[in-house]
Amino acid sequence: MIEDVSDDYYLELCDTPIRFESVSKVTNVFFDDSNKQVFAVRSGGVTGVVVKGPTEQMTTSFCMEDKGPVMSIKFSPDQQVLAIQRTKTSVEFVNFIGVEGMDSVEYSQSCKGKNTVILGFVWTCNSEIVFITDHGVELFQVVPEKHCLKALKSHSLGVNWHVFCPQSSLLLLSSGTLGNQIQPLHFKPGNIIKLTKFEIELGVVPKPAKLCLLERDVTLAILYGSPSIVVLRHQPRGVAGQGAEVVVYSIQKMLTARKSHILRLDMSGRFAINVIDNLIIVHHQASKTSMLFDINMAGESDGFVTYHQPVASMRPIKPFSMCLPAATGSQMLGEPAHINCELYSPNWVVFQPNIVIDAKLGCLWYIGLRLQPLVNLIQDKCLLVDFLLQRKDSKPVVIQVLQSILEPTEQNRSHLVVIAELFDHLNDVYRSFLEVEMQSQMGTPASSGLSVSPARPAAPVQPKAPVVIDQSDMYTNVFSRFADRHTKDGDLVDGGKFVVWVLLEYVRSLTDFHIPVQHYLHELVINSLVQHKAYYQLHQLLQYHVVSDSKPLACLLLSLENLYPPAHQLALDMLKRLSTANEEIIEVLLSKQQILPALRFVRSIGSVDQVSARKFLEAAKSAGDPTIFYTVFKFFEQRNQRLKGSSTFSKGEHCDTYVKYYQTLFNNNDNNTAL
Incomplete structure (x- = not known):
């Protein structure tokens, strides 16, 4: 169902946030961005830990001996081993064994280098963990049954900070005085693969030199299937007074990083970045609004980098209210149980890809994209449809947009060129989908076998967009809807011409992309031509074989003989051309x-x-x-x-x-x- 909305908020917080005990003097909150788990660690004698995850299987609670303040805590991806960092030089491990729960034996692993400090750790797979230290990285295999770890690989490098992406198993290490020397590492089971080291350009280099590229300004994300490094640059390079910008580095073939896109924010202040459905969302705290960027859409290019403006104007996140838990202190004081949450709060911490945590309030939200408001915010209809086709679950909204654009109104009749271009955009994606489908069925590169056409390039690895609007969608949801309405309600001459033109233009576009036209579309075209008495055009279509010969089409022509007598002979000629319809021709002649x-x-x-x-x-x-x-x-x-x-x-x-x-x-x- 398409949501009927009167607002223009294109971002919203999920209806049911994950609730956890908020930060206090006795409770610390940690977030594992690989497993998406929140750990509320309550200290004092015995350490009580409550873990809230995205699923029931990843939600648990347990107690452990208080051995000092917890600096970091994370489960392995399979939830079988818990890693706890309490000191700067070692990490403790505890096994979780099925229904038996937490093992009573802890085992520890120290970093190898002397005078080395552990900056953090990440699980790279179920049985491997990497320590990031100020002197490099150390990869270990965890052996739970033996309560020990085995050193696998290491890489030495002075490290300021690190960023990890669990989806791509990429780790970025910052080094150098300025922090802009970046060493990407790709983790595979038992191995560390070094990518080419590169330098992130800085807007302004401070004097004397000091660390100015910070972890909070760098995001690792997956954009359209490719690992990307998203960098917030508070002051553009060599330009004064233009506000901040976001620089996107694309990692090519897991070898090198190349600067490929720049997103112009045209404002300054405190920003945070999320990635939702391949879109880069930039939140601006001062204005309490968010911007939407799509690197797949066209922008200005200097031949090396593409510059992008926001897809739509800035909008705040949709207001959110929630009920407080029962028997809280505020309720006991008589305050309302329902509160409006402060959006863009200073307490917000953003995690990838689409998570916002308010540790003081004790809430974790997933940010969602609302497509419906964008229909009115993106004025260029071709850009709108291109944008929507790249969004998952967008087909109902795309269909609604097409129904509106193809409504035979005076305004739409003046935009025939736009409609023709729109059909080409739809069928370009449709063609790529058919090629991929054919390749998967045959197990070989798709050729031009979809129709008789010149040789074409090899099929793409995947369709050009995740959402495809095919002939069946257009016929069922758009074209037949208009045809039925005109049949029932009568039709103005201009409206009838518009409907016929739209149908013929869609057939033209399919033909241009070498997509065989289904017979039901041809039938709709012929019925519309006869209904609007466009007999000359009908004769031309059949005479020049714009409409493909078929038995169902010939039968349709026969049924139209009372409205258009020459249709009988046109049908016979079509059946003769088919050469496989001799029995039908005999039946037609005998019936007449x-x-x-x-x-x-x-x-x-x-x-x-x-x-x-x-x-x-x-x-x-x-x-x-x-x-x-x-x-x-x-x-x-x-x-x-x-x-x-x-x-x-x-x-x-x-x-x-x-x-x-x-x-x-x-x-x-x-x-x-x-x-």
Whole structure:
């Protein structure tokens, strides 16, 4: 169902946030951005830990001995081992064994280097963990059954901070005085793969030099299937007074990072970044608004970098209110149980890809994208449809947009060029989908086998967009809807012409992209042409084979004979061109009492020996013309003589009735009438 909204908020917080105990003097809150788990760690004698995750299986609680303040805490991806960092030089591990729960034995692993400080750690897979230290990284294999770790690989490098992306298993290490020397590492089971080191450009280099590129300004994300580094640059390079910008570095083939996109924010202040459905969302705290960027959309380019403006104007996140938990202190004081949450709060911390945590309030939200408001905010309809096709679950909204654009209004009639371009955009994606589908079915690169067409490039690895609007979608939800309405309510001349033009333009676009047009679309085109008395155009379409020949189409033409008499001959010509519809042609001729032409057709295709005598004799009798009946009867007597040596009909042909009828008509007089 498409949400009927009157507001223009294109971002919203999820209806049911994950609630956890808020930060206090006795409770610390940690977030594991790999497993998306919140740990509320309550200290004092015995450490109580409550874990809230995205699923029930990732939600648990347990107690452990208080051995000092917890600096970081994370489960392995399979939730079998818990890693706890309490000091700057070691990490403790505890096994979780099925229904038995937490193991009583803890085991520890220190970092290898002397005077080395652990900055953090991440699980790279179920049984491997990497320590990030100020001197590099150390990869270990965790062996739970032996309560120990085994060193696998290491890489030495002075490290300021790190950023990890669990989806791509990429780790960025910041080094150098300014912090802009970046070493990407790709983790595979048992191995560390070094990518080419690169330097992130800084807007302004401070003097004296100091660390100015911070962890909070760098985000690792997956954009359109490719790992990307998203960097917030508070002051553009070499430009004064233009506000901040976001620089996107694309990682190519897991080898090198290249600066590919710049997002212009044109404002300054405190920002935070999320990635939702391949869109970069930039939140601005001072204005309490968010911006939407799509690197897939066209922008200005200098040949190396593409510069982008926001897809739509800035908007705040949709207001959110929630009920406080029962029996809280505020309720006991008589305050309302329902509160409006402060959006863009200073307490907000943003995590990837689409998570916002308010540790003081004790809430974790997923930010969602609302497509419906964007329909009115993006004015260029081709850009709008291109944008929507790239969004998951957007098909109902795309269909609604198409229905609106193709409504036969005065405004839409003046935008015929836009509609033609729109169809080409839809069918470009449709074609890529068909090529990928064919490749997957055949197990080989798709060729031009979709239709008779020139050689085309090899099929893409995946469709150009995740949402495809095919012929069936257009017919069911758009075209037939208009056709039915005009049939019932009558039609203005201009409106009828518009509908016909739209249908023909869509067929043109399909043909240009070498996509075979389905017969139901051809039927709709022909019905519309006849309904609007566009007979000249209909004749041209058929004469020049714009509409493909098919039996269903020929039958449709036959049914339109009362409205357009030449349709009968057009149908016969189509059936003859098909060369596989001989039986249908005979039936059509006989139904029109064109018995002798039917016999001539039988002779022309060499099927005299196979046709049913009874069928022709019945048609000749129904015609009520003795001469025709005589001719047909003698035709089949001669066939009998040639095939069996006797002019009589066999019992299996069930022609006794027609023999008696012949005898009644002619009293056995044998008058010959030539075909």
